[in-house]
Amino acid sequence: MSDRPAHPSSARELRPVAFRDFVSEEPFALELGGELPALTLRYETYGTLLPDKSNAILVPHALSGDHHVAGRYAPDDRKPGWWDCFVGPGKAIDTDRFFVIGVNCVGGCQGSTGPLSADPRTGRPYGGFFPEITLGDIVRAQRLVVRHLGIAKLHAVVGGSMGGMQALIWCADYPAEVGRIAVLAAGLSQSPMAIALNAVSRACVERDPRFRGGHYVPGEGPEDGLAVGRMLAHISYLSPASFEQKFGRAKVPGAAAADPAHWQVESYLEHQGRSFVRRFDANSWLRITRAVDRFDMTARAAAGKLFAADGPEVLAVGFSSDWLYPTSELRMLLAAATAVGVNAAYHEVVTDAGHDGFLLPDTGLAVRLHAFLG
Amino acid sequence: MSDRPAHPSSARELRPVAFRDFVSEEPFALELGGELPALTLRYETYGTLLPDKSNAILVPHALSGDHHVAGRYAPDDRKPGWWDCFVGPGKAIDTDRFFVIGVNCVGGCQGSTGPLSADPRTGRPYGGFFPEITLGDIVRAQRLVVRHLGIAKLHAVVGGSMGGMQALIWCADYPAEVGRIAVLAAGLSQSPMAIALNAVSRACVERDPRFRGGHYVPGEGPEDGLAVGRMLAHISYLSPASFEQKFGRAKVPGAAAADPAHWQVESYLEHQGRSFVRRFDANSWLRITRAVDRFDMTARAAAGKLFAADGPEVLAVGFSSDWLYPTSELRMLLAAATAVGVNAAYHEVVTDAGHDGFLLPDTGLAVRLHAFLG
Numbered sequence: 001m002s003d004r005p006a007h008p009s010s011a012r013e014l015r016p017v018a019f020r021d022f023v024s025e026e027p028f029a030l031e032l033g034g035e036l037p038a039l040t041l042r043y044e045t046y047g048t049l050l051p052d053k054s055n056a057i058l059v060p061h062a063l064s065g066d067h068h069v070a071g072r073y074a075p076d077d078r079k080p081g082w083w084d085c086f087v088g089p090g091k092a093i094d095t096d097r098f099f100v101i102g103v104n105c106v107g108g109c110q111g112s113t114g115p116l117s118a119d120p121r122t123g124r125p126y127g128g129f130f131p132e133i134t135l136g137d138i139v140r141a142q143r144l145v146v147r148h149l150g151i152a153k154l155h156a157v158v159g160g161s162m163g164g165m166q167a168l169i170w171c172a173d174y175p176a177e178v179g180r181i182a183v184l185a186a187g188l189s190q191s192p193m194a195i196a197l198n199a200v201s202r203a204c205v206e207r208d209p210r211f212r213g214g215h216y217v218p219g220e221g222p223e224d225g226l227a228v229g230r231m232l233a234h235i236s237y238l239s240p241a242s243f244e245q246k247f248g249r250a251k252v253p254g255a256a257a258a259d260p261a262h263w264q265v266e267s268y269l270e271h272q273g274r275s276f277v278r279r280f281d282a283n284s285w286l287r288i289t290r291a292v293d294r295f296d297m298t299a300r301a302a303a304g305k306l307f308a309a310d311g312p313e314v315l316a317v318g319f320s321s322d323w324l325y326p327t328s329e330l331r332m333l334l335a336a337a338t339a340v341g342v343n344a345a346y347h348e349v350v351t352d353a354g355h356d357g358f359l360l361p362d363t364g365l366a367v368r369l370h371a372f373l374g
Numbered sequence: 375m376s377d378r379p380a381h382p383s384s385a386r387e388l389r390p391v392a393f394r395d396f397v398s399e400e401p402f403a404l405e406l407g408g409e410l411p412a413l414t415l416r417y418e419t420y421g422t423l424l425p426d427k428s429n430a431i432l433v434p435h436a437l438s439g440d441h442h443v444a445g446r447y448a449p450d451d452r453k454p455g456w457w458d459c460f461v462g463p464g465k466a467i468d469t470d471r472f473f474v475i476g477v478n479c480v481g482g483c484q485g486s487t488g489p490l491s492a493d494p495r496t497g498r499p500y501g502g503f504f505p506e507i508t509l510g511d512i513v514r515a516q517r518l519v520v521r522h523l524g525i526a527k528l529h530a531v532v533g534g535s536m537g538g539m540q541a542l543i544w545c546a547d548y549p550a551e552v553g554r555i556a557v558l559a560a561g562l563s564q565s566p567m568a569i570a571l572n573a574v575s576r577a578c579v580e581r582d583p584r585f586r587g588g589h590y591v592p593g594e595g596p597e598d599g600l601a602v603g604r605m606l607a608h609i610s611y612l613s614p615a616s617f618e619q620k621f622g623r624a625k626v627p628g629a630a631a632a633d634p635a636h637w638q639v640e641s642y643l644e645h646q647g648r649s650f651v652r653r654f655d656a657n658s659w660l661r662i663t664r665a666v667d668r669f670d671m672t673a674r675a676a677a678g679k680l681f682a683a684d685g686p687e688v689l690a691v692g693f694s695s696d697w698l699y700p701t702s703e704l705r706m707l708l709a710a711a712t713a714v715g716v717n718a719a720y721h722e723v724v725t726d727a728g729h730d731g732f733l734l735p736d737t738g739l740a741v742r743l744h745a746f747l748g
Contacts, residue, residue: 192618196643199643200609200643225581231574243567326614
């Protein structure tokens with residue numbers, strides 16, 4: 001008999017985590033014009049910041065993620081943070097060594113200033129009046145939190161999808177403040193087909209009569225439109241092979257042949273749509289997808305103003321079955337980095353999981369990422 | 375000087391064409407149960423049927439197509455039929471030699487019995503009461519027209535996408551009545567991801583409050599939902615490369631940077647959605663997409679009951695950038711046919727046009743198809 005715990009892995013989980021709010025009463029100017037008169041940024045940290053503050057890693061989230069990157073608030077939470085399989089003690093992003101930061105993005109709906117927040121000028125939620133934003137705005141706001149924590153230079157920025165785009169913006173706009181970036185499942189710009197998919201998901205929201213030009217009462221918003229828009233987005237996160245493996249042509253048990261809606265894949269997507277609506281705001285969806293669609297670093301890359309030999313090291317990670325941000329886009333990113341002498345590498349994860357592959361454990365990515373972070 | 379016409383190609387156009395209606399007062403039994411008490415099938419023909427009726431080619435249409443395959447009703451029609459580039463005098467399907475038949479499918483909305491038709495039992499449009507159908511029903515109805523024209527055996531059935539699925543059903547159900555089939559941009563079954571895309575496009579329609587369970591007054595239906603559903607479908611007909619070439623990241627001229635909807639691709643899709651609604655019925659869209667989703671010949675192929683050595687010859691045509699019905703599906707189709715000794719071939723069209731590649735001229739397909747038809 002041993003006195004070790006029966007489930008040694010659970011002994012290595014993050015202790016219960018808590019979010020905090022960074023509040024600034026300064027106006028926050030926006031890239032496309034206008035400003036937010038004040039800013040709240042909800043964030044979480046994991047691990048311990050070294051006295052010289054050299055071990056901080058920022059993990060920007062993807063479209064529907066948030067500041068809750070890892071761990072549980074309470075032991076009986078049904079789910080941990082969205083990247084718990086990569087962030088924690090002894091994990092790829094090892095919180096025994098690194099101080100990890102997650103920040104809910106500006107325009108989001110999980111605590112940071114966004115369409116659901118009260119506009120201090122009116123006392124009422126911004127709603128449809130929330131301004132258009134860019135990923136540059138989102139990164140500039142994150143940087144306020146990083147500065148607030150006293151960190152002059154991040155050890156790394158690591159992000160997938162929209163998070164990877166933010167890592168690229170850190171690299172372009174604040175190259176002296178980041179040691180290395182890992183860009184997963186993203187490219188130098190949002191492709192026209194990815195824009196098209198986002199455009200249709202927005203059309204689903206905007207044509208819901210309850211959208212009212214964005215001026216809906218929270219809780220009485222365009223839930224149907226947002227659910228369908230999310231169903232579409234969800235398709236783009238998977239791959240033909242994962243659809244085949246997860247659902248095949250299986251029917252919902254008990255459905256009659258002439259029943260009009262009887263595919264398991266249909267039922268799964270409906271469920272995804274319904275559960276998304278419970279945690280996401282339609283105006284946030286519109287603002288953030290538009291910010292992603294505006295993302296375009298190709299001109300800066302071509303002009304040699306994205307990567308620099310004395311700037312951050314780069315790891316580009318592609319996922320073989322990702323059709324939203326195909327591996328060709330990550331290889332272009334690598335080419336742009338190596339062309340100007342950056343210490344850069346490309347790693348391809350062979351997976352049937354599609355774009356969502358970056359969220360999954362057991363793809364071999366953890367080992368590569370761990371090595372990259374040094 | 376020559377007395378040849380200045381535009382020799384125009385001299386080779388089909389003379390003005392006209393549709394006809396085949397009407398049956400017999401009840402038409404449906405595969406999933408129930409029946410249609412009567413049947414109208416709108417069809418067109420091009421070229422001349424030989425006295426021995428051996429030169430007929432049936433061209434079943436795709437999801438949003440119809441019986442108007444080729445030619446113009448009047449010289450000043452803005453557009454000819456949907457496959458005019460392949461069907462006509464001297465073209466791939468040469469109406470100087472062949473008698474070509476197009477039939478609007480059962481469940482459609484261009485003249486054949488469908489949700490917009492009056493139910494003879496009530497005198498009112500079927501609307502939401504129109505029964506669920508299958509592609510088998512659609513083919514069985516087509517066959518009534520073929521029989522009505524006195525044709526015991528078709529020289530060929532040639533179809534793309536849903537039209538290709540119908541060609542496979544002819545092969546499986548009436549092998550002695552077809553000489554050869556050409557299946558373009560389709561597979562042995564509707565894939566789970568293709569079902570998922572259709573499911574979301576249906577959800578767009580069904581959650582439009584004007585849908586009313588399908589019981590809308592014609593002209594007051596779920597136009598927004600159908601338009602958005604079509605926008606989504608349209609994305610699946612193109613390819614990443616065609617989005618890149620057609621639109622890139624171009625903005626609508628004059629749009630301000632902070633304008634929320636300013637991508638040309640967005641504007642193009644909106645236009646596609648709006649114009650589709652003018653010519654298509656939402657209940658038809660639901661019935662036909664569900665019929666396509668039910669299409670599954672894999673079990674019959676595996677059991678050796680789809681192709682037969684003494685059955686139709688097979689040409690499978692894949693389009694390199696088609697991600698809705700990838701070339702792998704057509705190669706599987708070829709494998710299933712050759713495995714049982716069928717005279718079969720696979721031809722791949724290398725194109726960036728995606729699934730819609732089968733509708734375009736100048737891909738080299740015309741030469742291959744012409745040779746196959748003998």
